[in-house]
Amino acid sequence: MKKKQRKQSKQRFEKLASVGSILLLILAWYLGGLRIADSQNGLLNDLLADGNSLQAISAGLYQGHSKSDTQASEWIGIGSGIGYGGPMEVALTVSHQGEIKRVAVLSSKDTSSYLEKVVQGKLLDKLLGQNIKTSIYVDAISGATLSSNALLQATNAAADPVRKQLFGFTLTEPASVILNFRWLDIVALLMFALAVWVSKTRHPKKSAFNWALLLTSMGLFGFYSASLFSSSTMGIFASGAWISGLGNYTPLILLLLSAGYIIAYNKNIYCQSLCPFGAAQECLAKIGNAKATTFKHDFFIWFPRVILLAALCFGGYFRNPASFSYEPFGIMFGMVGSLYLFVLTVLVVITSLLIRRPWCRSLCPINAMTDFLKFNKNWAKQISKQRQKSRSERAPEGTIIATQASATNRSEAL
Amino acid sequence: MFPQSTVLDPLFWMLLGAIQVLLFAGVNQWAKEHQLGMNWWKWALAGGWWFSFVLTIAGAFTLLGENEGNAGWYFLGFAGTLLVIAGAGLLKVLLVLRDKSQQLA
Structure with missing residues (x-):
């Protein structure tokens, strides 16, 4: 009896946590929207020369003029480009002659380490002094190509409204989202289909097939492209930034396929056969003869859930999910990330020699996502069952009689 | 290592060298016990x-x-x-x- 009561109260708490987490995400998103409007206005004012005031002319075009003189002394254009995590917004201050005087990144959804590389590579400085009469181009910073390209694309887009105003022509055309799809996205689809087949097959070499998939995935989605999905991909999906274009769709495709399969079949195919970090941990476990251990304490169930929720909320509030990604994937497969993440990666890698898949069993956000999807699916099922039950209980006797009568009439007619 | 002394530095490195000998002798013994056939x-x-x-x-x-x-x-x-x-x-x-x-x- 006590056990049943405890189970019921646990379920009630989990239901509350599930609804509460969704509400918290919505609240973070809403508050982030208020914050971004304030900060963008502040940044635009900072771009102006001292004493000048700002006046909106059209969408993406502002005029800066001194308080005494109504004639425009400089122009500000705003444009966006497609980065790794979604759109990147850039503002330019342009002189009457079309020379770029100042550049500012208004918002970015790229991982901050990549953006730092772009700034340290002085890509923004190289833009200064260029004339917008021709298309703006500078060499991308190696190791941050997607962020560099997004910045260039945004700069050209920001220059366009000013070009139109000053010289009467534009140079950029809106790029199609489809152009952002790459061959790796098709490979992700194929690999997922293979993973489904491997999970269902009864072939005697099933384990070998799974190993082959894991190793291929580690090579392709890990060391080659570092496009495994993480909490930031979940944030990008939740934010809807992917609709206007992404620099890399592969993590999102893997996320959607995995989540869809979990909802449909209650099975996590990704972790089992595709996760590159899981594959790396499995390899290390083979080297060190690591033992499989399960962490049964509630802390290991709830801690990753709380961390994931916090990362998604902060990502939503600051409109940059990639900045709050806490997984060691970036360091492991691309040596990109903070020193803290580096220490975490080293710890996970060394622990993998002794314990099988320590990251997956402790902090991985994919487990938290799987639990969330499964719990809500079961909850929805429970509700629909209860509704069906109450409907059949509520149905008046007359209805049953009527149906019985109509059935006899039908059989008589036949 | 010891900027204030001229004697401690060489002594320290000699001690570390001696520890290396002990270490390899210990590893040799351990390998023999585990029959590693080095x-x-x-x-x-x-x-x-x-x-x-x-x-x-x-x-x-x-x-x-x-x-x-x-x-x-x-x-x-x-x-x-x-x-x-x-x-x-x-x-x-x-x-x-x-x-x-x-x-x-």
């Missing part, structure tokens, strides 16, 4: 691994001492982790070869 190439691999390990620690702490904090920690973490993995791999190879030779016997 030969020249196994010793070369084990020695090479230990030399790289010592060099990594020395290199990392030299960088830290030169106020290159980030470089020092990254070097220690990156090269150190690779060496730990290589060490685990080497130990596995030694144990697998021992098991095989025992099966043949």
Whole structure:
């Protein structure tokens, strides 16, 4: 009896946590929207020369003029480009002659380490002094190509409204989202289909097939492209930034396929056969003869859930999910990330020699996502069952009689 | 190491050298107890691994001492982790070869 009561109260708490987490995400998103409007206005004012005031002319075009003189002394254009995590917004201050005087990144959804590389590579400085009469181009910073390209694309887009105003022509055309799809996205689809087949097959070499998939995935989605999905991909999906274009769709495709399969079949195919970090941990476990251990304490169930929720909320509030990604994937497969993440990666890698898949069993956000999807699916099922039950209980006797009568009439007619 | 003294420095390094001899003698004894059947190439691999390990620690702490904090920690973490993995791999190879030779016997 006590056990049943405890189970019921646990379920009630989990239901509350599930609804509460969704509400918290919505609240973070809403508050982030208020914050971004304030900060963008502040940044635009900072771009102006001292004493000048700002006046909106059209969408993406502002005029800066001194308080005494109504004639425009400089122009500000705003444009966006497609980065790794979604759109990147850039503002330019342009002189009457079309020379770029100042550049500012208004918002970015790229991982901050990549953006730092772009700034340290002085890509923004190289833009200064260029004339917008021709298309703006500078060499991308190696190791941050997607962020560099997004910045260039945004700069050209920001220059366009000013070009139109000053010289009467534009140079950029809106790029199609489809152009952002790459061959790796098709490979992700194929690999997922293979993973489904491997999970269902009864072939005697099933384990070998799974190993082959894991190793291929580690090579392709890990060391080659570092496009495994993480909490930031979940944030990008939740934010809807992917609709206007992404620099890399592969993590999102893997996320959607995995989540869809979990909802449909209650099975996590990704972790089992595709996760590159899981594959790396499995390899290390083979080297060190690591033992499989399960962490049964509630802390290991709830801690990753709380961390994931916090990362998604902060990502939503600051409109940059990639900045709050806490997984060691970036360091492991691309040596990109903070020193803290580096220490975490080293710890996970060394622990993998002794314990099988320590990251997956402790902090991985994919487990938290799987639990969330499964719990809500079961909850929805429970509700629909209860509704069906109450409907059949509520149905008046007359209805049953009527149906019985109509059935006899039908059989008589036949 | 000891900037205030001219005697302690050489003494310290002589002591460390002596510890190396003790260490290798201990490893030799341990390998015999576990019947690893150490030969020249196994010793070369084990020695090479230990030399790289010592060099990594020395290199990392030299960088830290030169106020290159980030470089020092990254070097220690990156090269150190690779060496730990290589060490685990080497130990596995030694144990697998021992098991095989025992099966043949």
